[in-house]
Amino acid sequence: MITRTMPFPDNTFVPLLVLALLIVATHAAKCPQQCVCDQIQLTVTCVNKNLTEVPPTVDEITVKLDLRGNDIQELPTGAFRHTPYLTHLSLQRCNIRRVKEGAFRGLGRLVFLNLANNNIDILYQESFDGLSSLKQLMIDRNRVEEIQPGAFAQLGFLNLLSLTHNQLVYIPNMAFQGLQNIKWLRLSHNSLNYLDIEAFAGLFTLNRLSLDHNELQFFPTETMTRLPEVTRLDLSYNPMTYLGEESVSMAKLSHLFLDHMSLQDLANTAVSKSPSLTHLDLSHNQLRVIQPFSEGTPKLARLHLTGNPVYCNCYMRPLREWAIRSKVKLVGTCAGPLHLSGELLEAIQPPELRCQSQEAMLKAEFEEASRRGPPPTEEPERKVKCPSNCVCEAEIHHSSCENHGHTKVPRGFSPDTRLLDLRGNNFHYIPSNSFPGVSQVVSLHLQRCKIVELEDGAFSGMKGLIYLYLSENLISSLSPEAFKGLPQLTYLHLEKNNFTIFPKGSFKLLPGLLALHLENNSIAKLEANSLNGAEGLRALYLTGNVIDHVSPKALEQATDLDTLHLAGNKLKEVPTEALRKLKNMKDLRLSGNTIRWVGPNAFQPLGISLRELYLDNMGLEKMSHSSLAGLGSGLRSLFLEGNNLEEVPDLHPLTSLEVINLADNPLMCDCPLLPLRLWIEKVNLKVRATCANPPELKGRRVKDVHVFKACPGGEALPSAPSAKTPKATKPKPMHLSRAKQGKMLKSKLPKKPKTKVAKKSKRLSMA
Numbered sequence: 001m002i003t004r005t006m007p008f009p010d011n012t013f014v015p016l017l018v019l020a021l022l023i024v025a026t027h028a029a030k031c032p033q034q035c036v037c038d039q040i041q042l043t044v045t046c047v048n049k050n051l052t053e054v055p056p057t058v059d060e061i062t063v064k065l066d067l068r069g070n071d072i073q074e075l076p077t078g079a080f081r082h083t084p085y086l087t088h089l090s091l092q093r094c095n096i097r098r099v100k101e102g103a104f105r106g107l108g109r110l111v112f113l114n115l116a117n118n119n120i121d122i123l124y125q126e127s128f129d130g131l132s133s134l135k136q137l138m139i140d141r142n143r144v145e146e147i148q149p150g151a152f153a154q155l156g157f158l159n160l161l162s163l164t165h166n167q168l169v170y171i172p173n174m175a176f177q178g179l180q181n182i183k184w185l186r187l188s189h190n191s192l193n194y195l196d197i198e199a200f201a202g203l204f205t206l207n208r209l210s211l212d213h214n215e216l217q218f219f220p221t222e223t224m225t226r227l228p229e230v231t232r233l234d235l236s237y238n239p240m241t242y243l244g245e246e247s248v249s250m251a252k253l254s255h256l257f258l259d260h261m262s263l264q265d266l267a268n269t270a271v272s273k274s275p276s277l278t279h280l281d282l283s284h285n286q287l288r289v290i291q292p293f294s295e296g297t298p299k300l301a302r303l304h305l306t307g308n309p310v311y312c313n314c315y316m317r318p319l320r321e322w323a324i325r326s327k328v329k330l331v332g333t334c335a336g337p338l339h340l341s342g343e344l345l346e347a348i349q350p351p352e353l354r355c356q357s358q359e360a361m362l363k364a365e366f367e368e369a370s371r372r373g374p375p376p377t378e379e380p381e382r383k384v385k386c387p388s389n390c391v392c393e394a395e396i397h398h399s400s401c402e403n404h405g406h407t408k409v410p411r412g413f414s415p416d417t418r419l420l421d422l423r424g425n426n427f428h429y430i431p432s433n434s435f436p437g438v439s440q441v442v443s444l445h446l447q448r449c450k451i452v453e454l455e456d457g458a459f460s461g462m463k464g465l466i467y468l469y470l471s472e473n474l475i476s477s478l479s480p481e482a483f484k485g486l487p488q489l490t491y492l493h494l495e496k497n498n499f500t501i502f503p504k505g506s507f508k509l510l511p512g513l514l515a516l517h518l519e520n521n522s523i524a525k526l527e528a529n530s531l532n533g534a535e536g537l538r539a540l541y542l543t544g545n546v547i548d549h550v551s552p553k554a555l556e557q558a559t560d561l562d563t564l565h566l567a568g569n570k571l572k573e574v575p576t577e578a579l580r581k582l583k584n585m586k587d588l589r590l591s592g593n594t595i596r597w598v599g600p601n602a603f604q605p606l607g608i609s610l611r612e613l614y615l616d617n618m619g620l621e622k623m624s625h626s627s628l629a630g631l632g633s634g635l636r637s638l639f640l641e642g643n644n645l646e647e648v649p650d651l652h653p654l655t656s657l658e659v660i661n662l663a664d665n666p667l668m669c670d671c672p673l674l675p676l677r678l679w680i681e682k683v684n685l686k687v688r689a690t691c692a693n694p695p696e697l698k699g700r701r702v703k704d705v706h707v708f709k710a711c712p713g714g715e716a717l718p719s720a721p722s723a724k725t726p727k728a729t730k731p732k733p734m735h736l737s738r739a740k741q742g743k744m745l746k747s748k749l750p751k752k753p754k755t756k757v758a759k760k761s762k763r764l765s766m767a
Contacts, residue, residue, distance in 0.1 A: 147171070147175045217240060274297060407427065588603075647676075
């Protein structure tokens with residue numbers, strides 16, 4: 001059968017042709033001038049066109065937009081509202097300085113965003129709002145120095161976040177909150193020298209973390225334990241000199257890179273808490289002798305020691321024997337003695353690793369040092385860069401004059417010095433301009449130097465200083481001018497000095513100050529406007545003073561304060577009014593104060609933000625039933641041990657608690673305590689709570705006693721095991737009398753708890 005297609009009549013074909021041409025013309029008109037548009041691939045390319053804004057005429061159906069190499073200095077709110085179907089967006093080299101809140105709102109399909117090579121310095125709270133499908137975010141080679149809380153809260157599907165080659169110095173708690181599917185976080189090539197304990201909290205899916213090429217001086221043990229799924233950790237090129245016992249405690253870590261650092265020694269148990277470790281890279285450090293690792297790393301297969309001055313004598317025999325026994329491949333060569341120099345560690349047998357006589361060994365070491373050391377002409381130059389009676393290590397940029405009896409601050413340190421340790425000397429006062437020529441010092445130690453006074457401009461010129469340790473001196477007052485010229489100072493330690501009054505206004509020249517330590521002084525009060533000039537402060541440590549009063553306006557300038565330690569003072573009540581404006585408070589410690597009563601709504605101002613609350617060892621006798629009102633899903637830890645509580649407030653709203661301690665309280669195991677007993681039954685937590693009264697229940701765990709079955713509402717609790725029920729308690733006869741009321745009631749009693757629990761769990765899952 002043949003089907004013939006009839007041609008269009010002339011009067012029909014012409015209008016259709018015109019219509020088709022009009023459609024093409026319309027689409028062509030939507031391509032921005034100077035851009036190249038591909039209507040088939042739905043891509044628009046506007047590279048190096050000197051554009052100063054996102055072109056408003058990009059076709060709505062575009063899926064890939066390339067704007068590299070333009071001059072778009074600010075991305076305004078809703079900058080891409082006309083292109084809701086974008087999946088890929090490239091904005092490299094556009095001189096972008098600021099991404100305003102909601103700039104990407106409406107791009108719910110975007111999976112790839114590249115902002116590399118711009119001038120962004122702050123990541124604001126809602127900068128990435130709306131990117132609910134984003135999987136890769138590149139912000140490399142910008143000037144990012146601050147990540148505001150919640151900056152990534154909307155990026156629940158992000159797999160890769162890259163922030164390399166920026167200016168990050170510090171990672172605050174919960175900085176990456178919201179990244180529920182993150183796999184790889186890249187923070188290489190920054191200036192990171194401190195990570196808060198909860199810096200990576202919530203990153204339960206993170207597999208790989210890159211922290212190489214930073215300024216970390218110590219392994220951040222507590223921070224890393226919060227990363228349960230990390231398998232690869234790169235800390236290469238950080239100035240660490242020592243790895244202590246059980247430093248690395250990461251259950252799934254398999255690859256650890258600690259190469260090109262300044263390690264001179266490490267404990268044999270350093271990685272014993274990382275049972276999955278297979279590859280450990282310690283190459284290009286300063287390790288001369290390494291002890292066998294403890295048996296805590298049964299899977300270790302490769303140990304890289306290339307580039308270390310490993311001296312292959314009898315002190316290395318235990319490591320070689322351990323490597324053979326544990327089937328660990330040693331990668332590297334011997335640096336000495338001369339007859340083994342250059343030999344592969346893997347090829348040397350234990351009997352070859354022996355020590356000569358002391359005289360011969362010293363001679364061999366001297367010959368080796370002469371052969372491999374720097375030319376003699378360089379030695380005088382190094383000595384010139386280090387003051388007398390001090391030790392300077394050029395390779396790791398550390399200089400130390402610790403405990404050498406100096407009465408004046410030595411001069412003549414290398415301009416490359418990063419860590420300057422002067423603790424334990426007798427300076428008494430620090431005159432103006434005491435540290436010329438050391439502008440790159442990051443950490444300055446002046447503990448135990450009998451310092452009474454800091455003159456104005458004492459630290460002038462130390463523009464790179466981040467840590468300043470003035471602990472254990474005799475300082476009682478401070479002039480703001482003393483800190484002139486310290487634009488990056490972040491951590492200031494003034495604990496164990498002679499302060500009796502809070503040094504109000506002393507920190508107004510420290511715009512970057514985040515943490516202030518004033519523990520163990522004799523400060524008696526926090527007066528109004530105490531933090532005037534320290535508006536950016538995040539952490540204030542006042543443990544161990546004699547504070548008995550906190551003015552309602554004492555802390556109101558520092559609205560970003562997230563850590564406040566007031567333990568071990570003389571407070572009589574919770575300073576609720578002073579906390580009212582601290583909407584970001586996460587860690588509040590009031591332990592050891594003489595607070596006997598906590599009233600209603602004592603912590604209401606902190607309801608949304610508070611994570612850790614310490615109310616232990618205060619002699620606390622009573623808490624209002626609503627004293628914890630407002631503290632709901634945010635609170636993670638509650639410490640109430642060591643008090644005199646017979647009852648506790650309602651804990652049911654605290655749905656996210658991970659730690660609670662009620663030990664050493666004289667709890668009265670009677671009906672008023674039933675809400676606690678019901679709560680214990682509901683939560684999956686280890687609750688340390690024991691009865692003190694009545695006498696027959698003393699010492700029993702609250703969870704194990706069954707007097708609560710007799711209380712109104714206690715029917716939902718599990719029945720008491722008959723063998724362990726105390727004879728003198730009342731619940732048993734009451735329970736039996738109820739059971740005798742009828743067969744139907746008796747058959748229903750075991751089912752009630754199950755029904756209620758099911759309803760509760762259903763309600764929780766819906767919430």
